[in-house]
Amino acid sequence: MPELPEAEAARQRIEAGALNRTITGVFLGEVSHMSLPSADELAGFVGTQFTRTQRHGKYIFAGSKDGPWLHIHLGMAGSLRVVDTDETPPKYVRLSIAFEGGTQLLFRDPRKFGHIQLIEDVEAFIDGKGLGPDALQIGDNAFANRVGTTRGAIKSALLSQKKLAGVGNLWADEALYQTGIHPEARACDLPTGKIASLHGTMRDILGAVIDTGAVYSKLPEDWLIHNRKVGAACARCDGGEITVKKVGGRSSYHCPAHQMRND
DNA sequence: TTTACTGTTAGGAC
DNA sequence: TGTCCTAACAGTAA
Known part of the structure; x- marks a missing residue:
């Protein structure tokens, strides 16, 4: 995987x-x-x-x-x-x-x-x-300039290997879930603070997965990875339910109750 | 039997 | 020119 x-x-x-x-x-x-x-x-x-x-x-x-x-x-x-x-x-x-x-x-x-x-x-x-900077190495400014300025969906920006290299469908969903951003949110409309916290969350997630040797069962229980199916209860908010939607052609699992859109 | 899948890329639309 | 979307790739599993 x-x-x-x-x-x-x-x-x-x-x-x-x-x-x-x-x-x-x-x-x-x-x-x-x-x-x-x-x-x-x-x-x-x-x-x-x-x-x-x-x-x-x-x-x-x-x-x-x-x-x-x-x-x-x-x-x-x-x-x-x-x-x-x-x-x-x-x-x-x-x-x-x-x-x-x-x-x-x-x-x-x-x-x-x-x-x-x-x-x-x-x-x-x-x-x-044409690969962008490695997702673990990219600095705050570069992340904001490359990802935060994209006119399309934030999910698609994270997946673009030309903007930053290394994030795929699974961990893009996880980062948006943990930051509370809807996958279809327009990247350039997100507040700079939100982009910065997305960057931090993404880095933490990638680091934590590496620390387990990419053994998913060792990851915290409230991560999306353990509830990545339609109808599952959201572990991060009361009453939220995981749903899936195609964004940029990829299945995007998310919780509409706590992942906010901006349009 | 049908459908979806965690990645990449070429080709086309705008 | 740049950006974005879709289809296609091959094989398996649900």
């Missing part, structure tokens, strides 16, 4: 279990219709080590010291794990990278929306994609 916190948790797993270990083999699974490097290209990593990682928004990078970077995007359903080589692999593993010492990094992606690419330069890649 990959947005920024899931990507960051995955990056940390690479950092903890796959860094500075010699790569002994790279294996592709069933990858029809997927955008991945060829087996020959990936074979270039054998004998080398990943020595550093980076993340920008939902984009993960693992690099060898002087060689190319492996860029991984988890798509809609991808995940990364480090497991022992003798462990039975789960279904839908698209790429596995084996390391000296008996561990391997697995890229699992049932829906095949993820992709992997070899790149030379992370900054150039981010520029080329």
Whole structure:
């Protein structure tokens, strides 16, 4: 369920279990219709080590010291794990990278929306994609200028990776829910104080999810994530009921009782 | 059997 | 030119 916190948790797993270990083999699974490097290209990593990682928004990078970077995007359903080589692999593993010492990094992606690419330069890649600042790094002014000035729905602004990188449907809904803003509210009409508190809430949410390793059951009970279905009782106000509405083409779960519109 | 889904992107409308 | 919306991508689960 990959947005920024899931990507960051995955990056940390690479950092903890796959860094500075010699790569002994790279294996592709069933990858029809997927955008991945060829087996020959990936074979270039054998004998080398990943020595550093980076993340920008939902984009993960693992690099060898002087060689190319492996860029991984988890798509809609991808995940990364480090497991022992003798462990039975789960279904839908698209790429596995084996390391000296008996561990391997697995890229699992049932829906095949993820992709992997070899790149030379992370900054150039981010520029080329036109990604905005990382949602955890963006400053108050930049957030206000990029998100708070949008003429469309605030929900759509949060989802735009060009305005800020890393927020997806799930955590956009959570941030608006906890800040008390209706997903359809026009961003540029929101008071500056509301934009500032949205920024703070969003940062807190992303940080808290990362702290759990993106294990949702460890998140506080009054978060929307635990009541994300139509008709559920709102945990933040008396008598509120969760409803869903398409905003910018995405299902937007919210509580109309405490999430205010501004038009 | 039908429908929806947490992401990205190309193409079209305004 | 900029901004926004929709459809499409592939596979699974409800």
